[in-house]
Amino acid sequence: MTITRHFVDVGTRRVHYRRAGAGPVLLMVHQSPRSSAEYAPLMRDWSRHFTCIAPDSPGFGQSDPFADLDASIEAFADGLVAFLDALGIDRVAAYGFHSGGIILVNALKRHPSRFTALAIGGYAIWTPEERRIFSDGYLPPFRPQPYGEHLTWAWNRVLEQTWFFPWFAVEPATRMSVAHDDPVRVDATIRDLLDSGDAYRTGYGAVLRAARDIPAPGEPTAPVLITASTGDPLQDHIDRLGTLPPQWSACKVATPDEHQQVSVTYLAQFALAGPDRLGEAADEGFFRISVPGYDGLIHWRGSRGAPLTIHGPGRGLELLPEAALAIDLPGHGLSDPWPGEPPVDAASWTRVIEAAAEVLDARDVVYEAMPVGDPDRLFPDFQPDRFGAYLTRAWGIVRAGHLFSPWYEAKAENAIAFAPADLAPDQLAIEHRALIRSSAAREWLIARRQQEE
Incomplete structure (x- = not known):
């Protein structure tokens, strides 16, 4: 089933x-520090039963953060209900895992008329000692450093959170049974963490x-x-829940698949139809392009009818703040990648750009300057590796x-003029994020050079 954004x-x-x-609407609230991206496989499965709606919580994924860096759980709960208002959804059944479940239970407490039922994956009941331990070290600041030192920390923190709980308590007694060293799984969480930055806290x-x-x-x-x-790690917390209301139930299950099956069966009893049309921004979004060689979602931002700016390889529209209208090319930014190997022929890229310009009623197309150099050396492989070296x-x-x-x-002969502000870590972090998102930078550079010949 297709997922739209x-x-x-x-x-x-x-x-x-x-x-x-x-069909009936199901709201899905992700855990921290992830985004709605973690629910993509589940949405493809559960969309057989529901209209699945999964927002990025404030400060996660592509959603703006709260201005208050000390926002409470009540603020997140109220923000979730405000999101439902913006979409035009009155009452809804909802699913949340870990942090998402905490937010939903608080939202149910504050806005009981808005929810028909909840299914929760693990609900934390912390002891005073656990709260003390978490407050001492669970959420250190995450700020870009000049030479990328923060990336080494991030990789190991995300990897070892499946080895120990809490992640920083590296002791025999805290080892977990679900440890892994899969770089693809770690990379998925790393990308969400890089999107959140220090707002993850x-x-x-x-x-x-x-x-x-x-x-x-x-x-x-x-x-x-x-x-x-x-x-x-929250399975033991089932025993801490105490006496529940008659309408509540809790149990331990053997596998994640069983948890998901029990949850979807439960929620199917309570989900309701939603509005015919959901709320959507007028100056940013995604549209699908289907042309020979490409069928996917393209991210755009700006004013329809303005000149369309096309970013350079390894970049994205977030690096074009002055552009009146811009897109992320396939294999860049938030747009879908090319299916299979990205093409190097100019015609394939031109078809996508012309189709995007038509959708957006663009008056003209303007291209960013291209870098000089060997495409293979300019844009090496950034596939996740076991130790996260691709990040640094x-x-x-x-x-x-x-x-x-x-x-x-x-x-010395290759030195170029720069301003110290160009090397500000926060700015480098934006460019770094754009580069590791780019799975087709080399191919776009080759194709663009063909266009210019």
Whole structure:
């Protein structure tokens, strides 16, 4: 089932969400520090039963953060209900895993009329000692450093959070049974963490500080199911839940697949139809292009009818703040990649650009300048590796690119003019993120050079 992507304005914040399927609506709230991207496989499965709606929580994925870096769990709950308002959804069944479940239970407490039922994957009941341990070291600042040191920390922190819980307590007693060393899985979380930056502490912190929001046994409430599978560090918390309201139930299950099957069966009893049309921003979003060689979603931003700016290889529209209208090319930014190997012929890229210009009513097409140098050396492979070296390799390329042209010829005769602000870590972080998102930078450079001949 196809997943589409959208933006909608919620007050002063822009929120990104994914959508898939048809039928009754199911809201899906992700854990921290992930984004709605983690639900893509589940959405493809559950979209057989529901219209799945999965937003990026404030400060995660592509959603704007709260201005208050100490926002509470109540702010996240209210923000979720405001998102429903922006989409035109009155009442909804919802699913949340870990942090997403904490947010949903608080939202149910504050806005009981908005939810028909919840299914939760693991609900944390922290002891005072656990809260103390978490407050001491669970959420260190995450800020870009001049030479990319933060990337080494991020890789190992994400990897070892499946080895130990909490991740920083490296002791025999804290080892987990679900340890892995899969670089693709680590990379998925790393990319979400890079999108959040230091804002990851806001959402994570709100959840860790959250009080137990389970209603009193006699209090009226919508039905809720809480399950946790073997290997989930929150499975033991099932025993900490205490007496639940009659409409609530909780149990331990053997596998993640069983948790998902129990949850979807439960939610199917309570999901309701939604509006015919969901809210969406007028100046940013995604549209599908189907031309020979490419069928995928293209991310765009700006004013329809303006000249369309096309970014250079290894870049994206977020690096074109002055452009009146821009897109991410296939295999760049937030747009879908090319199917299979990206093409190097100019005709394939031109078809996509012309189709995008037609959709956006662009008056003209303007191209960013192309870098000089050997495409193979300018854009080496950035596939995730076991130790995360691809992250620091990309950071070094971005930094050197402000000092030499081409970046790989660090010689006096290749030095280029620069301003110290060009090397500000926050700016390098944006360029670094664009570079590692680019799976077709080399091919776009070759094709563009063909166009210019």
